[in-house]
Amino acid sequence: MIELLPVDDAEPAFVHSPLLKGALLTLEYIETNGPIGLTPSKALKRYFVEWAAEAFAWPQYTAEELYYLNKVLNEADFVPLFMLHDLLISLKLVRHQKGAMHVTKLGKQLRYHPGALWAVLAKRIFGGFDATPYARYEVPFVGNWDVYLNVINVEAHMGCTDDHLCEVLFGSIRGQHGLAHANLKSAFYVHCLRSLVWLGLLHETTTGEALRRERIFSKTPLWLAALWLETDPLVLARQVH
Template sequence: MMTPFNPIIDPELPAQHSPLLRAALLTIGYIEANGPIGLTASRGLKRYFVEWAAEAFDWRWYSASDLYAVNKVLNESDFPPLVILHDLLVRAKLVRHRQGALHLTRLAGQLKNDPASLWTLLASRLLFDTDHSKYTRYGDHLLGNWDIFLNVINVEVQNGVSEETLCSVLFGSDEQETPHGYPRQRAALYIHVLRPLCWAGLLEEVRTGEGFARQEHFFKTPLWHAALSLETDRHLESVTRH
């Protein structure tokens, strides 16, 4: 598993910028205060916790009001950030399934007071050890690797960049569209790379417009500069606004 992150000197940075870390800490705190979280027969988190998490996480574009606008009741599968968080916590050995419930491990107890180390563990798993194709509509994979993605994004996002422009830089023109009229390569780039970077807190997404007219632009957060040292850093001074 690739782990290119610098040691995080300021422990406040991950907490300020990473919704993933905030949600993990809230989940750990919930289990400590209320006991293990019940699981369904298919090992999903039970509705009472999903409902609590939707309110407590207040995840951008997945707030409780956003989720209830399209769901009468909330199951784990209706809350994509929680689906991925659950998977990450298990694979990072911060929680375990036992006797029909989600229990904390000793490691979770140790890392809850070390948010920088907890962030590094979760972000590394999310970016470099997760197959995001299962979260795409068509199971699309993405050509390339994280060394390429991070170094290209490092330059292109220096002054902010649109998803469309970044996709063109990485892959050229994208002619194939989904049945809903959205370019598949761009959709795959978002799910495999851009969304994980935003959820980890390394990038910020800014949306404008609605429906098919909506555009996404991406900007580095201070956590990007603190956590990453990349080969393309030497080119950043010459970058100008697109």
């Protein structure tokens, strides 16, 4: 069972959540500067994408890294912003009107309550939010957040790789299942692990290069502050021993 614990607005662990930071900065931008212009396809206009790339300083998507790959920045080039835009719309924190994105009454309220804002973002993601549009290629994946979070709660307590999680959860072994394992791991990252990193619940580090590259995941202080899970007693038992 996934249970979100109430977290105080001043919780220091929120520093680990780039998704919360991006949401707060976007809502603040609209209230300070007015509605954000939209393209005919309802994407955020470049002037805001460029501002957000600098202001968000999103890990692995900094302005420097984005401009290294793109001469100009469109919303689709800044994947976290692309996803954040859809989240804010689906949660009715912003709305599209007359060619621009406006903040709603609810968005104005939650801007001043980071704990509540983080909770609604997390509940939306755990409630079946589809991450497929934010992948470089289609990676369909059917998963169960309840199972994933409870397993990660135990396995990543001292840090572990995504290869290890795929072996525990799916019986897929890197050295035995080749391309099928690589595809499964990619899908699991897009639909689960990346969202947990962006929510600020997991910390991701990368070691090695090319085929030797490994992602290592560990729980952040926000995981401990915001989640209550059925496997918590197992984690406590491991700590005792």
